[in-house]
Amino acid sequence: MTDPKMYYDSHVFVCKNERPADHPRGCCLHRGSGELHAYMKERTKKLGIKNARINQSGCLERCEMGPAMVIYPEGVWYTYRNKDDIDEIIQTHMIDGGRVERLMLLPTDKFPADRESRLTER
Numbered sequence: 001m002t003d004p005k006m007y008y009d010s011h012v013f014v015c016k017n018e019r020p021a022d023h024p025r026g027c028c029l030h031r032g033s034g035e036l037h038a039y040m041k042e043r044t045k046k047l048g049i050k051n052a053r054i055n056q057s058g059c060l061e062r063c064e065m066g067p068a069m070v071i072y073p074e075g076v077w078y079t080y081r082n083k084d085d086i087d088e089i090i091q092t093h094m095i096d097g098g099r100v101e102r103l104m105l106l107p108t109d110k111f112p113a114d115r116e117s118r119l120t121e122r
Helices: 033-046 083-095 112-120
Strands: 010-015 052-057 068-072 076-079
Touching: 010 033, 010 083, 033 052, 033 083, 068 083, 076 083
Parallel strands: 010 052
Antiparallel strands: 010 068, 068 076
């Protein structure tokens, strides 16, 4: 038997985990993921993007790199800071099928310095 067709073309999971304000790892919610999750849902609807789902999730275990999201079926992870980053992810990844490399999180990125050093090596 072959796998069925994917139910969504893009299925986005946005971490909205909350930890105490003084937690050493921080959390995505305190870094703005709540507002930006709502913006991403609103923006995809306004743009008429069909067959996409923008879900909230619990902890994705990328706390130090957050806020974090992952887009399936590709399994591409992103960090983002503002509405402009969300707009770029929607346009480049979800509409055009590309990747926003400057916002991508790789499995080897454990701390912000890992990601920054990788980006400056190019």
